[in-house]
Amino acid sequence: MARVFYDEMYDASGAVRPHYREFARWLADTPDELQAQRRREADLLFHRAGITFTLYGDEQGTERLIPFDTIPRSIPASEWRIVEAGCIQRVKALNMFLADLYHEQRILKAGIIPAEQVLANEGYQLAMQGLDLPRGIYAHIAGVDLVRDGDGSFYVLEDNLRTPSGVSYMLEDRKMMMRLFPELFSQQRVAPIDHYPSLLLDTLKSSSSIDNPAVVVLTPGRFNSAYFEHAFLAREMGVELVEGPDLFVRDDRVFMRTTAGPQPVDVIYRRLDDDFLDPLAFSPDSMLGVPGLLAAYRSGNLVLANAIGTGVADDKSIYPYVGEMIRFYLDEEPILKNVPTWQCRKPADLSHVLANLPELVVKETQGSGGYGMLVGPAATKAEIEAFRERLKARPEAYIAQPTLSLSTCPTFVESGIAPRHIDLRPFVLSGRETRLVPGGLTRVALREGSLVVNSSQGGGTKDTWVVED
Numbered sequence: 371m372a373r374v375f376y377d378e379m380y381d382a383s384g385a386v387r388p389h390y391r392e393f394a395r396w397l398a399d400t401p402d403e404l405q406a407q408r409r410r411e412a413d414l415l416f417h418r419a420g421i422t423f424t425l426y427g428d429e430q431g432t433e434r435l436i437p438f439d440t441i442p443r444s445i446p447a448s449e450w451r452i453v454e455a456g457c458i459q460r461v462k463a464l465n466m467f468l469a470d471l472y473h474e475q476r477i478l479k480a481g482i483i484p485a486e487q488v489l490a491n492e493g494y495q496l497a498m499q500g501l502d503l504p505r506g507i508y509a510h511i512a513g514v515d516l517v518r519d520g521d522g523s524f525y526v527l528e529d530n531l532r533t534p535s536g537v538s539y540m541l542e543d544r545k546m547m548m549r550l551f552p553e554l555f556s557q558q559r560v561a562p563i564d565h566y567p568s569l570l571l572d573t574l575k576s577s578s579s580i581d582n583p584a585v586v587v588l589t590p591g592r593f594n595s596a597y598f599e600h601a602f603l604a605r606e607m608g609v610e611l612v613e614g615p616d617l618f619v620r621d622d623r624v625f626m627r628t629t630a631g632p633q634p635v636d637v638i639y640r641r642l643d644d645d646f647l648d649p650l651a652f653s654p655d656s657m658l659g660v661p662g663l664l665a666a667y668r669s670g671n672l673v674l675a676n677a678i679g680t681g682v683a684d685d686k687s688i689y690p691y692v693g694e695m696i697r698f699y700l701d702e703e704p705i706l707k708n709v710p711t712w713q714c715r716k717p718a719d720l721s722h723v724l725a726n727l728p729e730l731v732v733k734e735t736q737g738s739g740g741y742g743m744l745v746g747p748a749a750t751k752a753e754i755e756a757f758r759e760r761l762k763a764r765p766e767a768y769i770a771q772p773t774l775s776l777s778t779c780p781t782f783v784e785s786g787i788a789p790r791h792i793d794l795r796p797f798v799l800s801g802r803e804t805r806l807v808p809g810g811l812t813r814v815a816l817r818e819g820s821l822v823v824n825s826s827q828g829g830g831t832k833d834t835w836v837v838e839d
Contacts, residue, residue, distance in 0.1 A: 374520040376777040377789060378443060389446040389837045392558045397441075408550045409440055409782060415549070420598060421542050437830030438543060439781050440550065443792055443812040444835040447561070450808055453516065453524055453796065456706030457806060459696060461512045461798040464529060464683050466699040468508035472498045472679065477698055483691045487715075491688070492736065493532075493681025495644060497651060497664060503677055505801075510573055510675035511639075512798040513537075513811075516706070520775035525709045527774075527793065529692065531676060531684040533641050536811040536831075537797050538599035541566060541606075543811075543833040559838035561808035566797070567606035573801035574607075574637050577673045583636030585609045586626060588617070590642040590658045600641050619662030622669040637673045644678050686769045687713060687735040709774060715766040723770040724761065727754050731821075732761065732770045745821060747773050776821050779832065781814055791815045793823050794834065809834035 379390045386394040416435055445453070470476050471488060478485045488494060513534030515527040544563055548555055574585045589600035591613050604611035616627055617635065625632035640647065646656040651664035666672045682688065690711045693704045712719035714732075723730060727746050734742040744757040761768055778789035796810035812832040813823035823829040 373775045375775050375789070375791075376518050376520055376522050378518075378777055378779040378792070389444050389839070393442070393444065393554065396554060396557065405440070405782070412438055412440060412546050412550060415546060416542070419542065421539070436539060436825050437816055438546065439814055439816075439830055439832045440547070441780050441782060441787070442547065442833040442835045443779050443794070444837050445809070447808075447836055447838050450561075450836045452705065453794075454806060454808070456524070456526075456704070457514045457796050457798050458804045459700065459702065459705050460514060460526065460529070460692060461509065461800060462804055463692065463695040463699050464512070464531060465506065465508055465800060467695045468677070468680060468683050469503070469506040470699070471682065472501060477695065480698070482694050482698055483688070487687060488682060491682045491685055493644075493679065493683075493685050495679030495682075497668070498677070498679040501668060504577055504579055504673065507577060507800050508677040508680050509683070510577055510800050511570070512676075512800070513795045514798060516794045516796070517709075517774055518777035518794075520777075522777075524706055524794075525774065526692070526706050527709060528686060528689060529684045530795070531680040532643065533596075533676070534795070534797065535596040535599055535641075536795055536813075537566065538602040539831045540797070540809065540811040540834070542602075543831055547833045561836040561838070563807040563809055566807045567603065569799055569805060569807065570603065570639075571607040571609070573799040573805075574639055574673075574675055576801040577675060578636050580636050583673075584626075584634055585637040585639065586612045586617075586635050588612055588614070588638050588640040588642060590646065594641070596641065603639075614656075614658045614660050617660045617663075619660060619666050622662075622666045623671050624660065624663065624666050635672070637675065639675045644681065647674075647678065685735050686711075686733055687715065687766075689769070709771045712770045714761060714768040714770060719770075720761070720765045723768075724758060727758060729773060730770045731773050732757060732768050734767055735769060736767070743822075745773065748819070748821070773821065776815075776823075779812075779814065781816070781832075783816065783818075788818070790818070791821050791823065792832065808836035 379387060381387055416438055421436060477483055509531040511534060513530035516524050517527050518524050575583055586609055587600055587604040589597060589611055601611055612626060618625055624635040626635050642658055645653045646658040648659045648663040649656045650661045667674055693708055696702055696704045712723050714720045714723055730746045732744040776791040779792045780787050781790040792812050792814045794810050794812050796806050798806045812834045814830050814832055815821060815823045816830050817828055
C-alpha cells in the first residue's frame with residue numbers, strides 16, 4: 371500500500387496552502403539562475419562564518435558544512451499556537467517528573483512507571499537525590515523533536531533534556547534568509563526569532579537566586595561536534611566561553627581564571643555530559659571537567675543548566691510514559707501525541723518487534739544523532755538479521771516505533787525542486803516562565819526517500835517561518 375505523506379506547501383489536490391501563497395508567487399516570479407546564485411552565496415557565507423558540525427569516524431576529514439536549503443518550512447500561526455502550548459505542557463511535566471524522581475518519587479509509588487526502569491537507568495544520578503534546585507527546574511533548555519504524520523497531526527518523536535543542540539543553525543538560517551531574500555520578509559509577517567539569545571541569558575540568570583549572577587558557557591573544546599554552537603551562543607549572550615581547565619573550585623565556590631585574577635561563577639550553561647563534569651565524582655579520567663564541581667553544586671553555590679541527572683527523563687525507554695506524567699502532575703490531557711512505542715524489555719512487545727522488523731524503526735534507548743538505529747523499510751535483509759541478534763541479546767536497550775510518514779517540504783536538490791522529509795525541533799526555555807521562540811530548527815533529509823534528518827547522517831536545515839494567518 372502506498373504511503374501518504376503530508377506536503378507542507380501543497381494540499382492533496384496540488385493547490386498551494388494559504389500560508390505559502392506569497393512564497394509560491396515569489397518563487398514563480400524569480401528566475402532559476404538568480405535562485406541558484408543566491409544558494410551559492412548562502413554556501414559561501416556559511417563557509418566564511420564557519421557554520422560546521424563534526425562528523426565522527428569519517429576518513430574524509432571531520433569538519434562538514436551543514437547543508438542549508440533556501441525554501442523555508444512555513445507554519446501558520448494558528449497551528450503554531452497548538453505546538454507551542456503542547457511543548458510547554460510537556461517540558462513542565464518533565465521538569466516535575468525530575469523533581470519528583472529526586473525527591474518523593476510519587477509517580478513510582480503510584481506504580482505509573484516501573485521503579486527499576488528509572489532507578490537502574492544509566493541517566494539516573496544518585497548524587498542528585500534530595501537536592502533542592504531553584505524553582506524545581508532541571509531542564510532549563512529542552513529540544514522537543516516533532517514530526518508531522520500523513521494525517522497532518524504533529525507527534526513528539528523524542529525529548530532532548532541533556533544538552534540539546536541546533537539552536538545556532540536556527541538563528542543563522544534566519545539571518546541568511548533575511549540577508550539573501552529581504553523582499554520575502556516585507557511581503558508577509560514572519561514571527562521574529564532573533565531575541566532567542568537574550569531569552570536564553572534571561573533564563574540562565576533567573577535560575578540563580580543571586581542578583582546579576584555571572585554566567586559562563588562550558589564547552590568540551592573545539593573538537594566537539596557542536597563547538598561552533600557553543601562559541602556562537604557565548605558570543606551572542608556576551609558571556610565567557612570556558613573549558614574545564616579555565617575553572618577551579620575553592621571553598622565550594624567555582625571561579626574562572628582570568629588575567630585580572632579569579633572571578634566567581636554562579637551559573638554554568640554546560641555543554642558536556644554528566645560523566646565528564648567532575649573527575650572527583652564521575653569519570654575519574656575526565657580531562658574536560660572541573661574537580662570539586664559537584665560539591666559546589668550540592669552546596670547551592672552554583673546553578674548548572676541543565677541539571678545533572680536530566681538524562682533519565684529523555685531516555686527513550688521513559689518517553690512512552692510522558693503522557694502519563696502530564697496526567698499525573700498537571701491533571702491535563704496531552705496536547706501533543708507520542709508516537710506508538712514498543713518497549714523491547716517487555717516480552718510481548720519484543721516478540722511483536724521481532725516479527726515485524728522490516729516495517730519498524732528500532733532505536734537504542736540511549737542513542738542519539740541517528741546512530742545505532744534500524745529503519746526497517748530502508749534496511750537490507752542482512753542488516754535486519756544482524757539487528758535481530760542485537761535485539762535478542764539486549765532487548766532492554768531498544769524501543770521500536772512504526773515507520774512514520776514524515777511530512778515533506780519542497781527542497782532544492784540537484785535535479786531541481788523536489789519533496790524531502792523534514793522534522794522540527796522547537797527549543798523550550800524554562801525559567802521564571804516557560805517560553806519558546808516561534809519556530810525552531812527544521813531538519814531535512816536530503817537523500818531521496820530518506821527519513822533520517824540528522825546532520826550526522828547527511829541531513830540539512832531550513833529556516834522555519836511562523837506566518838501570521
